[in-house]
Amino acid sequence: MQETIAWAVPGPAAGSAAARKARLLLLDSLGCALAGLRHPRVAGFARALEYAFPGDVALAGARLAPGAAAAVLSTATCWDEANEGLAIAHGRPALPVAPLALVARARGASAQDSLAAFALGYEVAARAGEAWRIRPGMHVDGSWHSLGAAACAARLMGLDAAGIARAVRLVACQVPFSLYAPIAAGMDGRNAYPAHAALLGSMAAAAAIAGMDAPEDGFAQARKIALGHAGMAVVTPPGAWLLEHAYLKPFAGVRHAHYGAAAAIALRDRVPATPRRITLSTYAEALRYAGNRAPRAAISAQFSLSWAVAAALVQGDLGPAAYTEEALADPQLRALEAMVELVEDSALTAAGKRGATLAVDGVREAVTGVTGDPDRPMTEPEACEKFARFAGPTLGDAGVARALAAVLDDAPAEGLFG
Secondary structure (H helix, E strand, O other): OHHHHHHHOOOOOOOOHHHHHHHHHHHHHHHHHHHHOOOHHHHHHHHHHHHHOEEEEEEOOEEEOHHHHHHHHHHHHHHOOOOOEEHHHOEOOHHHHHHHHHHHHHOOOOHHHHHHHHHHHHHHHHHHHHHOOOOOOEEOOOOOHHHHHHHHHHHHOOOOHHHHHHHHHHHHOOOOOEEOHHHHOOOHHHHHHHHHHHHHHHHHHHHHHOOOOOOOOHHHHHHHHHHOOOOOOOOOOOOOOHHHHOEOOOOOOOHHHHHHHHHHHHHOOOOOOOOOOEEEEEOHHHHHHOEOOOOOOHHHHHOEHHHHHHHHHHHOOOOHHHHOHHHHOOHHHHHHHHHEEEEEOHHHHHHOOOOEEEEEOOEEEEEOOOOOOOOOOOOHHHHHHHHHHHHHHHHHHHHHHHHHHHHHHOOOOOOOOO
16 A cells, blocks of 8 residues: 555646546535535534534534544435445545545645545545455445545645555554444444544544554455455556546435436326336346335435335435435325335346336336446536535535535635535
């Protein structure tokens, strides 16, 4: 990882495609976080953390130290399951990294330094994700992300490449692993996993500043002991900005559900409000990973193909509003979700392709791709529109415009969190 750190410390060249994509990832993470902060449990988490970590960052009615503020924003970012992802890492490298950079920017760090720290943390986390292939029953969030958080935090604290590498080594010897169990149980404790990564990364950066260190082979030992991976990990060498390959989600909820949601939105004006039969055909992995039925909690609904179809048919979207308490109690939504029949599209499975076909009372819509897929990346105007949709209720139109200017064009970052 030392070579990657040394290469990525300066950040992507100004005006490059990588720099512009880094800005879009920061913008998207901020929008998702602002939407997440509106949830009562996220705000309660912020107020509870204030006891142990009081500070000067105002979030959700609390005033927090920078690391704690980043922890809260990390939890908020994934609350609606609408944040970015990177397929090669099997996860979301920005999850705790973007909040650290955004908090630093809000507290006066330069746009250039916060962007470079974010890009560095993303690249470290992405390569850690390539190497950290979890066992069944584990969850990725909060595990390898910690290495990226350490790199980002260390750069923001002014460490050079050698000091940043030391911070990453310190995390690598204590990299956590987390469980999928809360999601399976319909519980939202999973959303606190990335908060741990933000705090652990900040702590490791502070330890590196104090001169502490750890062995270079700690990450390899952790892979062997925790995951049983004895062979050397194969990761992308320095020189390629993996963040350029990140995807931005057009919808909230697990990505497997986006194809059915897109089909439902396309169909909703052509089918009755009270249909008699709904069938969703999709690939096997989606059925295995997102087959939750009759969800009673937001976390379960976010991993439910049938809920995504029902919400999209009723709301014309699949955004944060699909997972509120009001939505989960909506009798129309619940009746439609119960009606959805899930079946495998064996042709999609055999071809290794993603997509879905939705049939409502015999009217069909096939979707073979959505925004964010490799062949149709989200454009900057689309990213800005999503940001306005997610952040608007918190910032208002004027605040959205200020945030867009701050993240995309280096304008002053006043009122970034509302």
